[in-house]
Amino acid sequence: MISQPSIETEYLFALCNSGSEKALKLEAESQALGWRQSYQRRGFVTFKADAPFSIDSLDVALGTSRRLCLSLGKSTTREAAIERIDATQAASQIHHARFHDRKMQSIQPDTPAQRPTIGQLIGTIVELGPTEFWAGIHRHAPFLSPDPAGDAGIAMPAESPSRAWLKLEEAARFFDLEFTANDIVVELGCAPGGVVLALLDRGASVIGVDPAKMADVVLASAIPLREAAPRDQAWFFHCRKPAALTSKRDLGQGVTWFMSDMNQSPEVVLKECTRFCKMAPSIRGVLITLKLTDLSQVAEKAQWFASLAALGFKTQRLQQLSVHHKEFALLALK
Numbered sequence: 001m002i003s004q005p006s007i008e009t010e011y012l013f014a015l016c017n018s019g020s021e022k023a024l025k026l027e028a029e030s031q032a033l034g035w036r037q038s039y040q041r042r043g044f045v046t047f048k049a050d051a052p053f054s055i056d057s058l059d060v061a062l063g064t065s066r067r068l069c070l071s072l073g074k075s076t077t078r079e080a081a082i083e084r085i086d087a088t089q090a091a092s093q094i095h096h097a098r099f100h101d102r103k104m105q106s107i108q109p110d111t112p113a114q115r116p117t118i119g120q121l122i123g124t125i126v127e128l129g130p131t132e133f134w135a136g137i138h139r140h141a142p143f144l145s146p147d148p149a150g151d152a153g154i155a156m157p158a159e160s161p162s163r164a165w166l167k168l169e170e171a172a173r174f175f176d177l178e179f180t181a182n183d184i185v186v187e188l189g190c191a192p193g194g195v196v197l198a199l200l201d202r203g204a205s206v207i208g209v210d211p212a213k214m215a216d217v218v219l220a221s222a223i224p225l226r227e228a229a230p231r232d233q234a235w236f237f238h239c240r241k242p243a244a245l246t247s248k249r250d251l252g253q254g255v256t257w258f259m260s261d262m263n264q265s266p267e268v269v270l271k272e273c274t275r276f277c278k279m280a281p282s283i284r285g286v287l288i289t290l291k292l293t294d295l296s297q298v299a300e301k302a303q304w305f306a307s308l309a310a311l312g313f314k315t316q317r318l319q320q321l322s323v324h325h326k327e328f329a330l331l332a333l334k
């Protein structure tokens with residue numbers, strides 16, 4: 001463990017999607033953190049509590065927060081904000097974010113930065129206007145984004161049949177997930193195939209469940225029968241039926257991940273997740289995208305975590321995606 005100076009602050013701040021500020025406050029309340037909302041701008045919420053905050057106060061998982069920092073205060077220039085971070089003598093890197101084009105966005109450096117190491121203290125400057133620069137500091141931890149505003153800024157390839165490609169890539173980058181040639185992923189709601197394309201490009205094989213038609217770009221890797229799966233290359237098997245009609249035989253052996261991108265309620269998706277995990281006990285990871293019609297549903301996450309915990313998944317996380325305002329990635333790992 002790296003020895004770290006003790007920093008205490010009166011406030012902390014969270015960066016979030018513009019329009020998710022209320023849901024963020026609700027989520028913090030539902031976790032009984034004792035935080036009181038203070039100053040707020042679009043995509044930026046500060047909190048206060050009875051006692052000062054320390055770096056350990058940031059060890060809370062809030063799905064609507066894209067980055068959580070101890071607040072070192074507000075300055076009128078970027079340089080003055082950097083000085084606030086430098087004065088802590090603790091941060092080994094400074095990240096920059098800004099509210100621009102109606103979004104809280106990362107300002108990516110010209111040369112891509114390395115993913116911070118676990119335990120590393122990172123300074124963040126948040127530009128909210130021409131004379132409003134907030135300085136913050138946080139500790140990098142597992143399942144935290146390496147990007148200042150939690151948005152990967154990844155460009156989707158032209159051949160992707162849907163924007164779902166971005167959802168998979170953003171979740172993989174945020175949570176630091178790897179999918180390799182050793183993985184077989186079952187994805188419910190796979191058509192037209194953006195997620196399947198991203199997984200195939202990463203070398204993983206996919207069993208896609210969906211009654212709808214797939215795009216040609218993924219059908220190029222399709223196999224006619226699950227039993228015909230080759231061992232030396234990534235393949236795609238289209239199980240062209242609704243999730244509820246999929247059987248153990250369709251899955252075969254060796255499925256490692258359950259994914260769902262079905263446009264269904266969390267209850268329906270989690271019911272199917274339970275059924276699939278029972279049919280394929282080799283599943284060690286779950287990644288579900290949930291479209292919340294009402295963002296306040298985020299306060300129900302404890303129930304979703306409980307149903308995943310009952311299946312033996314020890315780690316659960318919920319994270320709002322930057323690529324779609326209403327969508328959250330629900331992750332569970334054994």
Ligand SMILES: C[S@@+](CC[C@H](N)C(=O)[O-])C[C@H]1O[C@@H](n2cnc3c(N)ncnc32)[C@H](O)[C@@H]1O
Binds near residue numbers: 165261
């Ligand atoms: C958002 S789209 C999925 C996008 C897809 N993941 C991609 O990467 O392009 C939602 C899909 O869920 C499918 N779907 C909805 N209910 C389903 C069910 N009960 N079983 C299987 N697929 C379902 C729909 O047919 C639709 O294609």
